[in-house]
Every structure is written in structure tokens, then in C-alpha cells.
Amino acid sequence: MKKFERYWLNQSKILKWHIKPKKIFRKKENNKSEWFTDGKLNLYENCIERHLSYKTRFKTAIILIDENKNIKKYSYIEIHRMVNKFCEYLISNNIKVSSAIIHSSASLVSAISMLALSKLAIHFSVIFEDLQIEAINSRIKILKPNLVITRGDLSCVKGIQTSLKNNKIKNFLIISSRRNLFNQRNKNCSFYNFQKNTNLKYIKSKIISAPTPLFTLFTSGSTGEPKGITHSTGGYLLYSIYTSKKQFGMNKKSVVLTASDAGWINGHTYSFFSPLALGATTILLEKPTIIIDYKFLKKIINKFSISILYLPVTLIRILKSIIPERERFKKSKLISIGSMGEPLASSVAKWYSNYFFNKDKPIVNTYFQTETGGIICSPKYSSKETLYGTVGKPLNKFIKINIPKNKKKFLLEISSKWPGCMINVANGKKFWDKYWVNKKFQLFDIASLDKKKNIIINGRSDDVINIRGHRIGSEEIESILLKANEVVEAAAISIMDELEGSRLIYFIKSKNSADKTKIIKIINKCILKYFGSYALPKNIIFVSDLPKTKSGKILRRILRLIYENPNIKNINYVSTINKRETIENLKLEILNQLRN
Numbered sequence: 001m002k003k004f005e006r007y008w009l010n011q012s013k014i015l016k017w018h019i020k021p022k023k024i025f026r027k028k029e030n031n032k033s034e035w036f037t038d039g040k041l042n043l044y045e046n047c048i049e050r051h052l053s054y055k056t057r058f059k060t061a062i063i064l065i066d067e068n069k070n071i072k073k074y075s076y077i078e079i080h081r082m083v084n085k086f087c088e089y090l091i092s093n094n095i096k097v098s099s100a101i102i103h104s105s106a107s108l109v110s111a112i113s114m115l116a117l118s119k120l121a122i123h124f125s126v127i128f129e130d131l132q133i134e135a136i137n138s139r140i141k142i143l144k145p146n147l148v149i150t151r152g153d154l155s156c157v158k159g160i161q162t163s164l165k166n167n168k169i170k171n172f173l174i175i176s177s178r179r180n181l182f183n184q185r186n187k188n189c190s191f192y193n194f195q196k197n198t199n200l201k202y203i204k205s206k207i208i209s210a211p212t213p214l215f216t217l218f219t220s221g222s223t224g225e226p227k228g229i230t231h232s233t234g235g236y237l238l239y240s241i242y243t244s245k246k247q248f249g250m251n252k253k254s255v256v257l258t259a260s261d262a263g264w265i266n267g268h269t270y271s272f273f274s275p276l277a278l279g280a281t282t283i284l285l286e287k288p289t290i291i292i293d294y295k296f297l298k299k300i301i302n303k304f305s306i307s308i309l310y311l312p313v314t315l316i317r318i319l320k321s322i323i324p325e326r327e328r329f330k331k332s333k334l335i336s337i338g339s340m341g342e343p344l345a346s347s348v349a350k351w352y353s354n355y356f357f358n359k360d361k362p363i364v365n366t367y368f369q370t371e372t373g374g375i376i377c378s379p380k381y382s383s384k385e386t387l388y389g390t391v392g393k394p395l396n397k398f399i400k401i402n403i404p405k406n407k408k409k410f411l412l413e414i415s416s417k418w419p420g421c422m423i424n425v426a427n428g429k430k431f432w433d434k435y436w437v438n439k440k441f442q443l444f445d446i447a448s449l450d451k452k453k454n455i456i457i458n459g460r461s462d463d464v465i466n467i468r469g470h471r472i473g474s475e476e477i478e479s480i481l482l483k484a485n486e487v488v489e490a491a492a493i494s495i496m497d498e499l500e501g502s503r504l505i506y507f508i509k510s511k512n513s514a515d516k517t518k519i520i521k522i523i524n525k526c527i528l529k530y531f532g533s534y535a536l537p538k539n540i541i542f543v544s545d546l547p548k549t550k551s552g553k554i555l556r557r558i559l560r561l562i563y564e565n566p567n568i569k570n571i572n573y574v575s576t577i578n579k580r581e582t583i584e585n586l587k588l589e590i591l592n593q594l595r596n
Contacts (some may be wrong), residue, residue: 004398008035008419011242015234015277016050017041018207026419030429031436035235035419036210043214043233044119045205047276048083051076053555060281063304064108067287069296072109079115085115087203089192095171099123100147101140101261104433105282109151109175110262112194112271116216117285121206125216127230128263129153130532136160139218140167142228152176152191157537164250192292210234216426217265217370231369236373237273239420243374244274246395247364248308248336249381252279257290257300258310265370266340270310288315294323302331309356310338310364314468314501315347320351329356336381338364342458342466342501346389353386356571360386362507369443373420375515376443377401378454378507390454402440403449411461412443465494467502468534480530481506484522485515489546493560495538503538509546515577516542545590547582558583566591 001009005024012021021039045284051057057077061257067304074082090097100117102124104110110126117124125143127136129151130370140148150160152174163173164518172189214233244250248270262284276283283304292315300306311319314340337356339349344365362385364419366378376399379385394401400416421441425431435442446458467470474492481490489509494502510519520540527535531571541563547555566587 006415007396007398008238012036012039012234012238012368014241014245015041015238021210021234022348024321031433031439031441032423032432033417033421034211034423034541035232039210039234040207041210041234042121042207043237043384044083044115046237047118047273048076048080049205050116051279052080052277054070056279059279061276061491062108062111062284063281065283065285065290065300066107067290069290071300079112080469081200082112083115083119084200084203085196086112086132086192086194087119087199090116090120093190095146095173097146097147099143099145100125100149101143101145103129103136103148103150104262105129105286106260106262106267106288107151107286108194109149111272111284113149114215114262115176116328119203119205121208121212123213123215125218125270126262127218128261133344134530137167139228140169142218143216145169147171149172149173149175153432168396171362174425178433180568208233208586213457215268217263217268219370226271227431228264229422230426231373231420232423233446235419235421235423237277239374239418240269240274243278243395245269245422246277247366247375247378247380248310248338249298250274250278250280250308251456254278254280254308254335255283255304255306256280256308256310257283257306258283259285259291259315260310260340261288265368266310266371269374288312291315292322294317294319299331301334303331305333307333307335309334309336309339310340311341312341312468313344314341314434316344316348316352317501320348321357323355328354328358332356336364338366338381340366341468343391344389347386349386364388365390365391367455371422372418372443385452387454390450390456392454401455403453409446409448409458412445412447412455412457413440414439415440415441440508464503465492465504466572467494467504470534472529472531472535477504477506477527477535478554479525481508481523484519486510486519486522491546491554491556491559493535493541493556493563495560495573504535505559505563506537506540508540508542509544511541525557539593541590541593544585545582547586549577559586562586 003341006015008025017039019040021036022039027036058075060073061079063076063078096106100122102110102113127139148164148169150157153257157174157527174191176191210233212233213230214236216228216230219227229561256275260271262267270423271282334356353363362379362380362381362383364381364391366375368375377394379387398416399418402413402415404410444461446461448456450456465474477492479491481487487508491507493506499502523538525542547558558571561568
């Protein structure tokens with residue numbers, strides 16, 4: 001057995017196995033692989049049933065805080081009963097499911113549904129509640145689910161009904177206690193109430209092999225083909241627990257608040273599966289933005305003795321802007337605090353630490369993606385160095401990030417295999433192949449190193465824009481902007497924003513006779529329809545021409561440079577530009593519109 005196999009075999013002892021694995025790693029064709037090939041287990045047993053002894057069954061598993069700040073607690077035994085009832089309902093009503101979509105936020109609906117489907121070994125996918133019709137359609141077409149579950153909120157049901165009519169969904173399940181609110185004529189539609197008292201027949205968990213697909217989580221896609229990232233059961237769960245313990249110090253005594261929606265990988269890995277698998281208490285926020293009310297955040301941190309706080313960078317920036325400068329948090333039982341979604345600036349990291357700890361302590365500034373399943377790099381909560389502005393070093397020597405010599409900046413890629421890595425892309429082979437170059441896994445980010453060889457993330461290599469935790473390609477946005485008939489050409493860039501981290505700027509070349517006010521309204525309507533409010537621009541700049549290469553590629557770098565400094569004199573590397581006069585025209589157009 002090789003060293004890396006022996007290492008991960010040793011780590012796998014944290015899982016409850018029905019059959020312990022002997023074959024740790026197996027290579028497959030086309031850079032695919034299997035972890036713990038002959039091992040058998042069930043995720044639900046690992047997350048809930050293993051904690052049902054008399055000593056721990058009444059321990060709080062989930063604290064749910066809704067958008068109105070109402071708080072409800074659920075013990076491990078209560079969660080178990082609700083999951084079991086739901087499984088019994090599916091089986092007794094002959095709802096045969098091979099894959100399911102859960103259309104819900106970080107709610108009781110998403111929690112019970114994810115656990116129940118895991119118990120029955122049914123592949124699932126959680127999608128955002130605020131997705132537009134086109135986005136929902138694209139995900140349904142890729143996954144082809146035969147069950148769609150939605151929360152019994154009127155806006156949720158209305159938001160997904162049109163998509164269901166356009167797709168052949170055999171079962172549409174509304175989880176609600178308010179059936180009279182809905183006028184459902186669809187014969188495939190049914191209602192279920194988690195709180196309803198029914199006779200409880202124990203449903204046995206289905207034992208499966210560790211490589212069995214667990215869930216598919218879609219990346220931000222808007223042009224019809226979002227990437228559906230599929231993870232295995234055993235390898236993913238192990239990596240979730242491993243990184244939670246190692247980087248955050250998570251254990252059975254932890255009380256965890258991860259401000260993430262269920263539709264994010266953070267919401268799967270660090271706010272749900274790993275805390276429950278470790279027997280901890282996790283706090284789910286239906287609307288993570290409610291903790292912008294920092295007095296409420298302080299209240300719940302103290303009320304529930306939260307020990308791990310893990311927030312999106314955008315939220316941290318907003319908190320920094322509204323909390324009085326000299327105010328400090330007191331009486332905290334916090335052990336570790338982390339950041340997610342995008343790079344955390346040194347100044348913000350320093351404030352974050354000093355506000356909650358009253359001194360400089362490490363921030364678990366996490367670097368990972370939906371594709372990696374869990375953290376690849378981050379400072380450890382117990383580190384003696386603060387490492388502000390960096391994501392630290394790889395977690396261990398078996399996660400090998402290629403760092404070329406004599407290069408200030410380099411493309412991030414991983415040359416080793418690890419248990420949390422995605423096992424498939426639901427869209428097909430051509431999407432899978434983009435991740436692998438010369439048998440190295442591409443992270444599509446550009447990085448550099450500090451003096452101590454810690455990794456600094458400099459940005460995306462493929463023009464992907466990160467807005468409020470959503471990652472969108474420039475060309476995806478531009479294709480939507482061009483849906484407006486009055487728009488001839490379009491370009492999208494992001495700029496730094498003190499509060500939100502980054503904001504979008506759109507450059508529009510329109511028809512000469514077009515009404516600009518009308519175009520702005522059309523553009524905003526298109527953005528809301530295909531993306532959501534997070535992609536609305538800070539500014540729309542009308543230009544006579546866009547800087548392009550001789551082959552027709554838009555030079556977004558030049559757009560960003562001129563927008564941030566319209567008086568800039570020297571711009572490097574413009575030898576490939578098609579029309580040099582475009583630069584001077586841009587300076588005048590941007591300057592005039594920013595003044596107005």
C-alpha cells in the first residue's frame with residue numbers, strides 16, 4: 001500500500017463503516033478515480049443514527065433561524081423521527097425516485113430532505129430558491145430528476161411551477177402545513193407536512209458502496225449549461241470531516257454557525273454534513289443576511305455559545321462598515337473564525353480577528369471550490385502565525401499543488417488525487433476534460449507566494465467574476481446583454497468595492513438611435529431574469545467602441561484599467577489591440593459619464 005493510501009485509510013477510521021475498505025484508491029479511465037472502492041456505508045447513519053445513544057439523542061443537532069429571526073431547536077432524535085417519517089411517506093406512497101432536486105434555502109425542508117434522500121441512497125441536488133425559470137430549466141434538463149421538492153412558501157412554489165410544466169417531472173412535492181394556500185391541479189403534485197403525526201415505521205438505511213454518487217451541485221450557469229459537479233459518498237464525507245477537524249478544530253462539543261445557503265458547497269460541507277457527522281450542533285440561517293444586524297449576531301453567539309463562526313467575505317466587509325470602529329466583542333466562546341467565497345483582504349482579516357478575539361489570531365481563510373469538495377488551502381485555527389492576506393499552504397503533503405520555480409505568478413493545479421475531489425460533471429465528458437491538463441487538476445486561478453511560501457490568490461484565469469459568492473463568466477453575462485436588440489456589443493468586468501468586495505461594470509455599444517434610458521431598463525430586466533439581483537451593475541457605461549484584439553477578443557484588462565483611472569497615461573501590453581484610438585476615446589467617454 002502506498003503512503004498516501006495508508007494516510008487516507010487511517011483518516012477513514014472516523015467514519016462508521018458496514019464493511020471497512022481494503023482497496024483505498026483505484027484509477028479509472030480519463031483521470032477518474034474511486035476512493036474506498038470496496039467499503040460500504042450510509043451517510044445518514046454517519047450523520048444521525050450514530051448519535052442516537054441515550055447520552056446524545058437529546059442533544060441539539062440543528063438550530064434553525066428563519067428570516068424573521070424566529071428560533072427553533074431540533075435534537076438528534078427529533079431529526080431522526082422526521083427523516084424516518086419522510087422516508088416512510090415516500091415508500092408507502094410508492095414515490096419511486098432515482099434522483100431528486102431540492103428547491104429550498106437553508107431550511108428544515110432542505111435539511112430533512114437531504115438526510116432522507118441520503119438514508120435511502122437517492123442522488124439529490126439542492127438549487128437556490130431565487131433562481132429564474134431559465135436557470136431552473138437548465139438544471140432539470142441536465143439532472144433529469146423524477147422528484148422535485150420545494151418549501152411550502154408561496155413564492156417558492158410560484159417560482160418553480162412554470163419549470164415543472166415545461167419538463168416531465170413525475171413527482172412534485174410541496175412540503176407545507178398550509179395546503180389551502182395552493183391551487184394545484186397537477187396530478188403529479190402532492191403535499192407533505194414534517195410536523196404531522198403519523199405512525200412511525202422504522203425505515204432501514206440503505207447501505208451502499210463508498211464511490212456511489214451522493215449529490216450534484218451546480219455551479220453558477222446562466223446560458224443553458226451550468227456545470228453539475230457530482231461527489232461520491234465515502235470520499236466526500238471523509239474529506240468534509242477531515243478538513244473540519246483539521247482547519248477549524250470542529251468536534252462533538254462544537255456549536256457551528258456557517259452563514260451559507262444550502263445551494264453552496266459551504267452549505268453542504270461545513271454547515272451540514274461535517275458538523276452532524278461529528279455530533280456537533282449546527283445553526284442554519286434561512287437568510288444569512290439577517291446577521292448583518294450585528295446586535296442580533298452578538299446575541300446568538302452568546303446565547304448558543306457558538307465556537308466556530310464561518311462567514312462570507314462580503315458579509316464580513318459589511319459588518320466592518322457598520323460596526324462602530326472601536327467596538328469589540330466580549331464574553332465570546334469562539335475558538336475559530338473563518339471566511340469563504342473570495343479572497344480576504346489583510347485589513348479586513350485584521351479587523352475580523354480583533355473584533356471577535358480582541359487580538360490578532362488566525363483567520364481560517366478558506367480556499368476551495370465546488371469541485372474540490374472541501375478546503376484545499378487555509379490557515380489553521382491553531383496556527384501561531386496570523387497569515388493575513390493568504391490562504392496558507394496545502395492541508396498536507398498528499399495534496400500536491402504545483403508551484404513552479406522562478407515564477408511570480410502561476411496557474412494553480414493539483415497533481416495528486418484526494419478523496420473530496422468531484423467524481424463527475426453531469427453535463428458530460430467535454431466539461432470533465434476541461435479540468436484535466438496533463439493529468440493535473442485545474443483550479444483556474446492565478447496565484448503567487450509570500451515570503452514564507454504561503455499562497456496568495458490573485459484572481460481567475462478564465463475571466464470568471466465573483467459577485468457575492470456567485471461565480472459568473474464574463475462571456476455568460478455578455479451573451480445575456482446582447483439579447484437586447486438595441487445592444488450591438490457588450491463587455492462585463494468587476495471592480496473592487498469596499499462593502500461588497502466586487503461590483504459589476506457593463507460597457508455597452510448601442511445602436512446610434514437607441515434610447516439609453518430604455519436600454520438600461522432592458523438590461524436590468526434581463527439580468528434579473530437570467531441571473532438575479534446580485535448581478536445588477538454598479539454602472540453601465542456607453543461607449544462608441546470596445547478595445548479588441550485583431551482576432552476580435554475584447555480586452556477587458558484595458559477596460560478595467562481605464563475605468564479605475566480614466567487619466568492613465570501608459571497602458572502596458574497593447575500591441576495586439578485592433579484600433580489604438582479606441583483607448584483615448586474610452587478615456588473621454590468613461591470620464592464624462594462618471595462625472596454625470
